[in-house]
Amino acid sequence: MLVELSEWFWQERLWFPEGLGWADLEDRDGRVYAKGRDLWVALPIALVFLIIRQIFERTVATPLASLLGVKETVRLKAPHIPSLESYYFRVTKNPTQSSVASLCKQTGYSERQVQRWFRRRRNQDRPSLLKKFREASWRFTFYLLAFIAGLASLIDKPWLYDTKEMWQGFPVLTLLPSQYWYYMIELGFYGSLLFSVASDVKRKDFKEQIVHHVATILLISFSWCVNYIRAGTLIMLVHDSSDYFLESAKMFNYAGWRNACNYIFIVFAAVFIVTRLIFFPIWIIYWTWVYPVTIYPPFFGYYFFNGLLMVLQCLHIFWAVLIVRIAIRFLTNNEKVDDDRSDKDETDESEEEEEEAGNKKHGKKNGPMQNGHTVHNNNHSKKE
Numbered sequence: 001m002l003v004e005l006s007e008w009f010w011q012e013r014l015w016f017p018e019g020l021g022w023a024d025l026e027d028r029d030g031r032v033y034a035k036g037r038d039l040w041v042a043l044p045i046a047l048v049f050l051i052i053r054q055i056f057e058r059t060v061a062t063p064l065a066s067l068l069g070v071k072e073t074v075r076l077k078a079p080h081i082p083s084l085e086s087y088y089f090r091v092t093k094n095p096t097q098s099s100v101a102s103l104c105k106q107t108g109y110s111e112r113q114v115q116r117w118f119r120r121r122r123n124q125d126r127p128s129l130l131k132k133f134r135e136a137s138w139r140f141t142f143y144l145l146a147f148i149a150g151l152a153s154l155i156d157k158p159w160l161y162d163t164k165e166m167w168q169g170f171p172v173l174t175l176l177p178s179q180y181w182y183y184m185i186e187l188g189f190y191g192s193l194l195f196s197v198a199s200d201v202k203r204k205d206f207k208e209q210i211v212h213h214v215a216t217i218l219l220i221s222f223s224w225c226v227n228y229i230r231a232g233t234l235i236m237l238v239h240d241s242s243d244y245f246l247e248s249a250k251m252f253n254y255a256g257w258r259n260a261c262n263y264i265f266i267v268f269a270a271v272f273i274v275t276r277l278i279f280f281p282i283w284i285i286y287w288t289w290v291y292p293v294t295i296y297p298p299f300f301g302y303y304f305f306n307g308l309l310m311v312l313q314c315l316h317i318f319w320a321v322l323i324v325r326i327a328i329r330f331l332t333n334n335e336k337v338d339d340d341r342s343d344k345d346e347t348d349e350s351e352e353e354e355e356e357a358g359n360k361k362h363g364k365k366n367g368p369m370q371n372g373h374t375v376h377n378n379n380h381s382k383k384e
Contacts, residue, residue: 015226016171017296024172025227031174036225038180045188046195053138053192060141061134068255070133078120083107085121093122127201133254135201140247142189147240149185153178154237159230163287166234167295171227179229186236187220212315219308226301231288235309238280242271262330269327276316285309 012021025033078084083106087095095103095118103114159165193200194213216239223232245268252261289306292298 013299015299015301017299020171033173034175034180034224034227034229038184039187039221039224041184042187042191045184046191049188049192050195053196056138056141057134061137062130064137065130065133065255068251068257070129070255072129075123076120077124078117081107081109081117084114084117088118088121093118093125129254132201133251136247136250136254140244140251143240143244143247146186146189147237147244150182150233150237150240153182154233157230157233159234163234163283164291166230166287167292173227173229175229179233182233182236183220183224183229187217187224190216190220208315208318211311215308215311215315219305219312222301222305222308226305228288228305231284231305235280235284238275238284241275242268245271266327266330269323272323273320276313277320280316281313285313 010022016022016024025035027033084103087099087103091099095114100111100114103109104111107114109117154160157165159168190213194210194217197210197213219235220232223229223235245264249261249264249268252264285306288309292302
């Protein structure tokens with residue numbers, strides 16, 4: 001059954017133009033071509049990345065966080081109340097007003113105490129600033145090095161300057177060592193992101209991130225198997241060209257370096273829009289969608305490859321809207337750049353009132369304070 005399915009899936013008419021097939025990609029005369037079995041190498045590379053990441057975060061990112069002044073927010077822990085813990089994990093982390101009233105009857109606590117318990121419990125589950133900083137610094141390091149390495153491997157290639165060269169001699173394109181390692185390292189890295197997704201910081205675009213990682217892995221794997229490697233290297237270069245700006249902006253944001261974060265983010269926004277909304281559709285998609293049909297009839301692999309590119313382009317537009325919204329807010333109101341996708345800590349209303357009462361008792365007139373800083377109203381969130 002599996003053998004028949006594999007034979008059907010890999011039949012030549014699906015993945016190659018008419019008259020071409022897998023036999024054309026057999027190694028001969030010292031010329032080496034990409035093979036589907038080569039992709040298994042990405043699995044151990046992904047595991048190596050996970051190990052390197054752990055070492056990097058402990059030996060490099062953590063000292064760097066201390067050097068830049070990353071400060072942890074002191075979070076009050078919610079007391080262990082079995083009935084509330086059970087509701088929190090089994091039902092919802094954000095109970096409705098009627099649910100709060102029901103929980104009050106079960107526990108004997110007041111409505112304010114139950115609401116405070118859920119606020120504190122949600123805050124306990126939110127990732128710390130140090131965790132966010134370490135994750136951002138790891139991705140910054142990889143994206144920057146990947147972009148430099150990718151540019152170095154492509155700088156002398158004709159298809160970097162004339163994208164028509166991507167299809168010169170297709171699909172009989174000799175595999176270069178630089179292309180092999182560029183592919184395997186990128187595929188291994190995105191594989192490691194999927195492996196670590198359960199422990200990484202979860203943001204509001206979590207589902208979109210998963211779709212992006214899966215689409216990227218499929219795109220890299222497919223382009224490798226059918227020798228779309230020249231197009232694949234250009235796509236990876238375009239994507240790596242802006243991501244390290246975003247991760248560095250996050251690092252400065254978590255460290256409280258507001259101006260550095262804001263201006264780097266504006267640079268990131270400009271690079272992202274130019275590369276993802278202009279270069280990518282005009283420089284990449286046009287030459288993979290429009291030009292190929294002038295040299296051979298469309299086939300399933302052609303539609304599949306360009307379909308994945310369109311999925312990525314839809315995600316680019318989705319993220320561009322978020323980026324532009326943040327950038328406009330900063331440029332027009334001079335507000336701090338904040339990641340709209342991030343989950344923010346909730347302030348504790350009851351603590352405000354207790355502090356305010358204490359301040360009044362001691363004759364303080366400057367309003368409630370906590371750890372030397374003004375405590376915000378519960379209707380607002382502390383910024384990262």
